[in-house]
Amino acid sequence: MKEISDNSGKVIIRKAVQSDAKGLIEYLNIIGGESNFLTFGIGEFGGSIEEEEEFISNALNKENALFIVAEVNGNIVGNLNFSGGPRQRNAHVGEFGVSVLKEHCGKGIGEKLIKYLINWSKKSEIIRKINLRVRNDNTVGIYLYKKLGFLEEGVLKRDFLINGEFYDSLLMGLEIN
Numbered sequence: 283m284k285e286i287s288d289n290s291g292k293v294i295i296r297k298a299v300q301s302d303a304k305g306l307i308e309y310l311n312i313i314g315g316e317s318n319f320l321t322f323g324i325g326e327f328g329g330s331i332e333e334e335e336e337f338i339s340n341a342l343n344k345e346n347a348l349f350i351v352a353e354v355n356g357n358i359v360g361n362l363n364f365s366g367g368p369r370q371r372n373a374h375v376g377e378f379g380v381s382v383l384k385e386h387c388g389k390g391i392g393e394k395l396i397k398y399l400i401n402w403s404k405k406s407e408i409i410r411k412i413n414l415r416v417r418n419d420n421t422v423g424i425y426l427y428k429k430l431g432f433l434e435e436g437v438l439k440r441d442f443l444i445n446g447e448f449y450d451s452l453l454m455g456l457e458i459n
């Protein structure tokens with residue numbers, strides 16, 4: 283069941299549910315046009331509502347996956363998607379992506395989403411490592427990840443190609459014990 287929003291402007295962090303599918307597609311298409319730090323651009327998130335519903339239900343059913351949203355006044359303003367590996371040897375580790383709508387950035391929502399992931403991982407009894415990759419000129423992202431304990435582990439050269447220009451990514455990770 284979707285939590286009832288109280289219209290107070292309060293940020294609710296919760297797991298995505300199937301009825302979020304339409305709102306999530308709208309959200310992802312907006313965010314793709316707002317940020318060049320993501321792996322998709324404006325209008326590139328072309329999935330159908332049914333596909334998004336299936337994606338959400340897969341995340342809900344997988345023991346080592348987490349798909350959460352930040353909601354303000356009933357609207358999705360941020361999300362985080364984490365998925366662990368499919369086999370016994372890599373089920374303990376996964377990568378996440380996070381985003382927050384521009385007009386809601388700098389209010390602590392990104393931090394809340396990542397802290398939710400870290401707490402969930404600690405309780406999961408499966409997850410032992412959280413990975414991420416971030417464009418190496420994404421100063422806000424890198425600052426936030428370091429603040430939450432993520433360490434730099436390496437660099438992927440030419441990881442993005444945007445408007446003819448290459449960008450490197452920083453690999454970062456947090457061990458969960």
Ligand SMILES: CC(C)(COP(=O)(O)OP(=O)(O)OC[C@H]1O[C@@H](n2cnc3c(N)ncnc32)[C@H](O)[C@@H]1OP(=O)(O)O)[C@@H](O)C(=O)NCCC(=O)NCCS
Binds near residue numbers: 317319380420
């Ligand atoms: C990265 C992102 C998720 C952070 O979310 P957010 O809700 O803005 O983050 P928070 O408000 O929780 O924290 C941001 C921190 O950076 C600081 N910050 C915010 N804007 C800043 C800026 N322009 N320059 C420097 N620091 C900044 C904030 O003060 C805060 O630090 P503090 O808690 O010590 O004061 C968000 O900026 C975003 O969606 N960016 C576009 C997509 C993206 O980059 N995703 C990550 C790809 S790896």
